[in-house]
Structure formats: C-alpha cells, structure tokens
Amino acid sequence: MEITKEFFEELELAISQNDAFSINHLTAEMHYADISVLLYEMNTEQAIFVLKVLDKETVAEILTELDAAIRVEFLEDFSSEQLAEFVDLMDSDDAVDLLKEQQIRKREEVIAIMKNREKARNIIHLLPFEEGTAGAMMARELIKANINWNIKQCIEEIRRQAEKVEQIYAIYVVDNEGILQGRVSIKKIILSADDNLVADIYEEDVISVEVYKSQEEIAEIMQKYDLESIPVVNVKGKLLGRITIDDVIDVIKEQADADRQAMSGLSGDIEEDDTVWDSIKARLPWLIIGMGGGMLAASLTNILGQPVLVLASVLANFMSLIAGTGGNVGVQSSSIILQSLANKSVFQLNTLQRLSKVLVIALCNGLILAFIVLGASFFLGYDFKIGLIVAISLLSVVLLASLMGTITPLILSRFKINPALASGPFITTANDLLGLTVYFLVAKMLL
Amino acid sequence: MEITKEFFEELELAISQNDAFSINHLTAEMHYADISVLLYEMNTEQAIFVLKVLDKETVAEILTELDAAIRVEFLEDFSSEQLAEFVDLMDSDDAVDLLKEQQIRKREEVIAIMKNREKARNIIHLLPFEEGTAGAMMARELIKANINWNIKQCIEEIRRQAEKVEQIYAIYVVDNEGILQGRVSIKKIILSADDNLVADIYEEDVISVEVYKSQEEIAEIMQKYDLESIPVVNVKGKLLGRITIDDVIDVIKEQADADRQAMSGLSGDIEEDDTVWDSIKARLPWLIIGMGGGMLAASLTNILGQPVLVLASVLANFMSLIAGTGGNVGVQSSSIILQSLANKSVFQLNTLQRLSKVLVIALCNGLILAFIVLGASFFLGYDFKIGLIVAISLLSVVLLASLMGTITPLILSRFKINPALASGPFITTANDLLGLTVYFLVAKMLL
Numbered sequence: 001m002e003i004t005k006e007f008f009e010e011l012e013l014a015i016s017q018n019d020a021f022s023i024n025h026l027t028a029e030m031h032y033a034d035i036s037v038l039l040y041e042m043n044t045e046q047a048i049f050v051l052k053v054l055d056k057e058t059v060a061e062i063l064t065e066l067d068a069a070i071r072v073e074f075l076e077d078f079s080s081e082q083l084a085e086f087v088d089l090m091d092s093d094d095a096v097d098l099l100k101e102q103q104i105r106k107r108e109e110v111i112a113i114m115k116n117r118e119k120a121r122n123i124i125h126l127l128p129f130e131e132g133t134a135g136a137m138m139a140r141e142l143i144k145a146n147i148n149w150n151i152k153q154c155i156e157e158i159r160r161q162a163e164k165v166e167q168i169y170a171i172y173v174v175d176n177e178g179i180l181q182g183r184v185s186i187k188k189i190i191l192s193a194d195d196n197l198v199a200d201i202y203e204e205d206v207i208s209v210e211v212y213k214s215q216e217e218i219a220e221i222m223q224k225y226d227l228e229s230i231p232v233v234n235v236k237g238k239l240l241g242r243i244t245i246d247d248v249i250d251v252i253k254e255q256a257d258a259d260r261q262a263m264s265g266l267s268g269d270i271e272e273d274d275t276v277w278d279s280i281k282a283r284l285p286w287l288i289i290g291m292g293g294g295m296l297a298a299s300l301t302n303i304l305g306q307p308v309l310v311l312a313s314v315l316a317n318f319m320s321l322i323a324g325t326g327g328n329v330g331v332q333s334s335s336i337i338l339q340s341l342a343n344k345s346v347f348q349l350n351t352l353q354r355l356s357k358v359l360v361i362a363l364c365n366g367l368i369l370a371f372i373v374l375g376a377s378f379f380l381g382y383d384f385k386i387g388l389i390v391a392i393s394l395l396s397v398v399l400l401a402s403l404m405g406t407i408t409p410l411i412l413s414r415f416k417i418n419p420a421l422a423s424g425p426f427i428t429t430a431n432d433l434l435g436l437t438v439y440f441l442v443a444k445m446l447l
Numbered sequence: 448m449e450i451t452k453e454f455f456e457e458l459e460l461a462i463s464q465n466d467a468f469s470i471n472h473l474t475a476e477m478h479y480a481d482i483s484v485l486l487y488e489m490n491t492e493q494a495i496f497v498l499k500v501l502d503k504e505t506v507a508e509i510l511t512e513l514d515a516a517i518r519v520e521f522l523e524d525f526s527s528e529q530l531a532e533f534v535d536l537m538d539s540d541d542a543v544d545l546l547k548e549q550q551i552r553k554r555e556e557v558i559a560i561m562k563n564r565e566k567a568r569n570i571i572h573l574l575p576f577e578e579g580t581a582g583a584m585m586a587r588e589l590i591k592a593n594i595n596w597n598i599k600q601c602i603e604e605i606r607r608q609a610e611k612v613e614q615i616y617a618i619y620v621v622d623n624e625g626i627l628q629g630r631v632s633i634k635k636i637i638l639s640a641d642d643n644l645v646a647d648i649y650e651e652d653v654i655s656v657e658v659y660k661s662q663e664e665i666a667e668i669m670q671k672y673d674l675e676s677i678p679v680v681n682v683k684g685k686l687l688g689r690i691t692i693d694d695v696i697d698v699i700k701e702q703a704d705a706d707r708q709a710m711s712g713l714s715g716d717i718e719e720d721d722t723v724w725d726s727i728k729a730r731l732p733w734l735i736i737g738m739g740g741g742m743l744a745a746s747l748t749n750i751l752g753q754p755v756l757v758l759a760s761v762l763a764n765f766m767s768l769i770a771g772t773g774g775n776v777g778v779q780s781s782s783i784i785l786q787s788l789a790n791k792s793v794f795q796l797n798t799l800q801r802l803s804k805v806l807v808i809a810l811c812n813g814l815i816l817a818f819i820v821l822g823a824s825f826f827l828g829y830d831f832k833i834g835l836i837v838a839i840s841l842l843s844v845v846l847l848a849s850l851m852g853t854i855t856p857l858i859l860s861r862f863k864i865n866p867a868l869a870s871g872p873f874i875t876t877a878n879d880l881l882g883l884t885v886y887f888l889v890a891k892m893l894l
Binding site: 168248249259265279280287293323324360372423429 | 478480602605606609612614615616632633634636637638654670671672673675692693695696699700703704706707708710711712713717718719720723726727730731733734735737738740741742744745746748749752753756757760761763764765766767768769770771772774775776778779781782783784785786787801804807808811812815816819820823827845870872875876879883
C-alpha cells in the first residue's frame, strides 16, 4: 500500500490527542512491515505511544522488523512484564535477537516472567550461540516426525505445532535419539494415505548445516541448492533447529551493504536519514586516513619530486594522471578478487596462478595505456623525453597497482578482515603514494 | 559435498575413455548444482559429453543452473529434438530463459516438437514479456483453487498438479473468472476437514504484483513482507503465474554484483576465471576514460597550475592530497545516496533537504580537515600562506565534491542509469579535476 503524507499527518494528529482508537483504526489494514517503516518517521515518544496502544501480536511482529538501535530505544519505556508478553509471541530466533540487546538483568527477568515456558527454554538454549553462526540464526520452532510414525501421527504433530510454526516448508525426520535422518515435503504428506509410514516416503538426502557454520557459508549453501529452509544439527547429527530463507536474504543484503560501505570509506551502517553527527562519525575517520596519505604524498613529493620538478616543472602536469590510474587499476583488481572470494568455485586458483594471470592482464592494459599517453603527449607538444617518462611510469604503476590490488584483499581475507576494504580509500591512497614514487624515480633516472 | 582434485581427475579419465557408465556412477550421488559447477571446470567438449550421457531429468536441472553464455555454447551441440526433451522437464520460467537465448528458428522448432503441450502453451504465453519484469520472472506452474471448492477438491487439484509444482508454498484462490481472491496456506489445507469450503478458510489479504512490475520492485516487496512466493496478476487482477524466492535472491545478488562492478570501473560481469581478453575488455575502457581525465588534468595543471607553481613550487606537494580528498568525499557521498535509492523509505527527502544536510556535514568535515592540514603544514615547516592555501582549497573541495557526489547518482537514477556508476572512476576523475582547479585558483588569489 502507498502511504500518503495526509495519512501520516492524520496518524500524528491521533497520537497528539492520545487517541488510541483512531491509531488502531488507521493501522488496522496495514502490514506490520509498513507500520514499522512509519515508526522510523516518528519521534521516539510518538513511536512508543503507538507501540503501547496496538495489540500485542502486531507489536511483536513490528519489533522483529526494527533495527537493533531503534528497538533498544523504543523498548526502554516498556517493563519486563510487557516485554515478556511480546517475546511470548515471537519465533525463538527473533526473541533471542531482541533479548541479546537488553541488559542482562532485564533479559533474565523477561525469561523468568514469560508464560510460554517451552519458548523460554528454547531461548535459553539459543542464547549462548555466537553471533553470525548457524546457532544464532536458527529458530527452535520446527516440525519433526519420528521415522517410525505413520502419516496420521505426522499430521497430528503438525496440528499440535501448527500455532508455533508459521511456514512449514518440510517436516524433518529423526530417529529415536533425535538424529536427523531426512525430510518429507508437506506436499508428500498431503498426497499420502494416513497409514503410510514416514520411513517409506521420506527423502534421505537432506542438506543440513552444523551449528557452528558461519552465516555466510549458510547463505552460500541455501542459495546454491535453492533451499527455502535448512535444518541445523550438532556434531552428532542431532536436529537442533532450522534456518529459513528470509534470514538468509538479510545476510546477503547486509554483506552487500557492508561491502559497499567498505569500498566507499564509510564506517558502520550509515544512511541518509541518520543524524549529521552520525554521518560525520562514519566519514571523518576515513577522510583523515586519506589525508594522512596525502600528507605522506606531500613529503614524498617534497623529497623525491622537487629535485626533478626543478629540472622539468611540466612533470607536475602528469602527477594526477599517474596517481589516478594507479588508483583505478588497484580498485578494479581488488574488486575481481572480492568477487572470487564471495563465490567460491570448486578449485580456487592458487596465489601464484592468480598473480601470473593478473600480471599478463596488467601488462597488456599497461602497454596500451602507455602508448596512448606517449601519442597524446607528442600531440600536445610535450618533449619526447617527458612523454617517455610518463609512459614508462604509467606501465610500472599499472603493474604494481594490479599486484597490490590483488594481494591486499587476499591478505585481509586471510586475517578475517572484510576484503572489500581493499577497494576503499585506504588502497587508493596507498596507490597514490606508489604511483608518485615510481614517477619521480623514473623521472630522476631519465632526466 | 567436498569435491576433491582426485575425484575430478577420475571423472576426466572416464570422459576421455567415453565411459558413460562411470560418469553416471561418479555423479549419481551429486546434487545438480554441484555437477553444474564441475562443468565450468571442464572444456566445452568434456562438458557436452557429460551432458549427453546423464539422464534427462538431471540435465534439465543442470541447464537451469548454468550462466547464459556457457549454456548457449553447450547447447549448440544438441538438436531441437533433444532440447525439447529437456525443456519438457523444466519449469516454464526456466524454459523461457533458455529458449530466449536460442535463435528464433531453433526456439520455434523446440516449442513445436515438445511433448508436454501444456508446458509449450505456458512458454508461448511467457515469451513476449520484457526482460526484468514480473512477466519474465514468473512461472506459470502453480496450484489454484476455485473459491467455491471444498478442501477435498483442493487436494485433488494438488494431486493433479503435484508433478508440475516443485514447492507449493500456498494455494491461490480464484473466482470463476480466474481473478485472484486470496490464498490458503498448505498448512491450513492439512488441518482442515475435507468438506470445509475454501471460501471459509482462505485469507483475503494476499500481496500480489502486476505483470509489468520490475524485478527490483518485486525483490523489494518480497523482502519487505518476508514472502517465499508472490502471485502475478494482469491489470484486471487475473492470476497469471507466481514468482518464487529463489529467483528474487538471484536478482538481489545480480544487483549487488552490478553495483560493485560499476563502483570499481568494470564493465560487465567479469570474474577471475574469465579469459585474459575478457578481463582486458572489461577493464580497459574505464582506464582509458580515467586517463582521458588525467590528460585533462595535465592540461589544466599546465594552464592554471604552472603560473602558480613558478611562484611557489612547493604547491606541487599538495596536489595529490587535494585531489585524493575530493575523490574520497565524492565516493562517500554518492554511496550514501546509493543506499537511499536502493532502500526507499516512506518519504524520500526532496533534493533541497538532501543538499542542505549534505552541505552541513561537508562543512563540519571540511573545517576539521582544513584545521588539521593547517596545523600539519605549520608543523612540517611550510610557509603559513602555503598552509592557508591548502586549507582553504581543501574546505572548498570537500564542499564541492560532496555536492557532486550527491547530485550525480540522483541524476543518473533519473535517467535510468545505474547510480552506482557515480561511485566509480568517472566521478573520482571528475573530482580530481575539480580539486585541482579550485586549488590553483585559490593559490592564484592568495599568492
């Protein structure tokens, strides 16, 4: 649905008049995802008022949609008793995300107060898992069937669990010890006679992940095999929970956003509607690092550059071209490595194969660029020697920047740092320095 | 499963000996997604041989996984009759993707030969839809129930369609004219008595998309509302097909890849294992554009810069700092706009609000950087006037580059060009030019 400015103003009026009835009436037909977007547009007091007057089911859904920082702010105004009522209505994975943001004391209170004791046990089970692992992503709610059951017993179980599991996807088959044996699609359940045995119709080939697997690995597996849900098992193969595709989409989006931010020199998840102060905090550190590089470049130019600029001041004209091309080549190279690191193919090239291929490409590109610049400088009436210095420097810079751009993300990735940083301002600044050094050294030799 | 080098060598040996039995034996336990990855590692003849000896069901699945360029290459060796057998086994959306890559004559032959005439009709229906729209993404296979049926009739329909629809997700409810009325979850079907009416248990609130909606809009909607499938309707509300979440994940990934490439100055979907020639083609155009900018910078420095460099040659030291900071600020700004354009919130800021906020942030960052550089230049023993020139230029460049970085993606997006290009080498080069111009003009005034 389209949300108009008029609608929003009507809602704000209702809030200012403490008119709970109108707020409920206005939002009655709205999807909780749309209501949560509306809350972002309000000030904190308005949003909290809305959350206090809506029914608990809707608020529980809205809470799962909100960003952590905003959610913490909103929930400060709610007592542990009220929080427990919301958490009772959430999937265990969403409940754990919310509770992890709360102070330990409040978290423990909420869990102690919760009416849904099975959910409370599930939450206690999930809390210890490390952020970013399958354990932290999975929900405990799922439908499992014993391999010795018949279809009728399966359907009884679905009926028993139906309230708790929103979207079923598949029924997981376990043995008496709870070890995952396979899965039965819900379609097959419908099409089977009641007295058929699970053992006769289940599929043995079920793709599962261990509880310690990283969210990136899970996203890759679910994408590759087009899975809408995946069971999570412990090292003994015991079924612990399941991860659904909506969580994986969030992981993919977050990863893409984090890469884009790293490539652009932004720290943290900064958005246009964040405060001025947040924007400055996200941008300034990278600008200062870049400027630090610029000051180094100034010293470098002073020491290496001034002696040659005295001999031929026209060399200053090409400083920008050399540094800029180095930056561009470096970013291209690291971006290609980034892609490789993200989409792991069966056999990864080893570092030597990588570098030799990179050098061949760089040599071709570098030679072409060098000839173009030689021709252009001749055409623009520069001395041949100047053109030669620029061309040789350009070729060297393309080769060096390609190597740097290839190696840096590989090193970052080895140290578990986001390799996308290698396409950001840090590497560009480093390539500036590299380019200028090469340029001045070549000039010194040839002048 | 982990694919070892030994396994691959064994497979290659079987291929070289034309040993169809061993190939089938070796791949018997493998998922089709894994087999398709293996094919990328083979040369074309090997891959085609494998496709010829595997059973048709597996080949049909493998074909849906392959990249278009590779698929076309592999399928050249297959007759229209063979193609028709594969297409008979595919979902209509995948079949259409494959057939669109074939020459019209072969495409028409395949459709004419197909045994599954219902599928052929579905394909003919889907072919005209424009690439990137809901019509081109949707599959015709789905399960629909008339609103006047009872649950027993529904289950009969599921039984009838079960072969054709892999993952059901939901049953769509239509009236006698085929107009979409709502949906029933498959869970509800299981839990309802046979003589219950669809009309009594279906949900009216079903989110659907029109057939002309763009794939990006669909991805946004399905993500926002956590949908695993969405029905596609025509302007009259008639149910035409459905789009499933796996296709949407592909859209999200493609968009992220396209953005990354645009930001890095790469044309097309270039990967590390592409040929040297493909790599050069993807990289060289952007490097030449960047170098064109560099040549402009050279002329600019020659005309504006040399007169001031004659007066104070130390000014050359700070050229890199000024240009680099401009580039960094520009990329940050356009990246934030990129994020805004991707995640449309309820009320977009208008251009004036955007720019005024951008300017406030730029002013703060610029002033801080200017003071730092003034202090650093004093500390490094530069003349106060030189420090002042650099500081004033830096502040101006930060302001201008912020504006450029904000406006460029908005303009590109208005003209339906990927705004991520604004974070690429083009804008960085433009900011280099801008930075140097400002620097030389300020120097001219103050010297």
